[in-house]
Amino acid sequence: MSLDESELPRTEEEWRVRLSPEEFRVLREAGTERPWTGEYVDTKTPGTYHCRACGAQLYPSDTKFDSHCGWPSFDDAIPGAVKEIEDRSLGMSRTEIRCARCDSHLGHVFRGEGFTPKDTRHCVNSVSIRLEPRTDA
Secondary structure (H helix, E strand, O other): OOOOHHHOOOOHHHHHHHOOHHHHHHHOOOOOOOOOOOOOOOOOOOEEEEEOOOOOEEEEHHHEEOOOOOOOEEOOOOOOOEEEEEEOHHHOOEEEEEEOOOOOEEEEEEEOOOOOOOOEEEEEOHHHEEEEEOOOO
16 A cells, blocks of 8 residues: 555654664665565566555566566566666666655666566565555456
């Protein structure tokens, strides 16, 4: 369920109260969960992935694919759902992806790897998202 705009935390301390310690570390401090440990790495369930922090819709399940990288991978987000930010941490240039609604860290996006026809891989931490299974299946 998506939080109403007035319900979104305004400070990091408010986020810390709302999120588990691991969720806070990844979503608010741009951490990364260990590869192959996330609950959605191998999930094939039809539905929609939402931001775990604010509930905004991010990825339809039909954009998820097996990249064998250790994290859930999507080749496209719902238009306007994520924003991209240059990330020069770890001595390299990458593109970080964040929830456009609450600015929480989701992971990174990579292009030019050839995994899908869109040639894009949104590498997302499972702890950053929550799957809402489709109910009409």
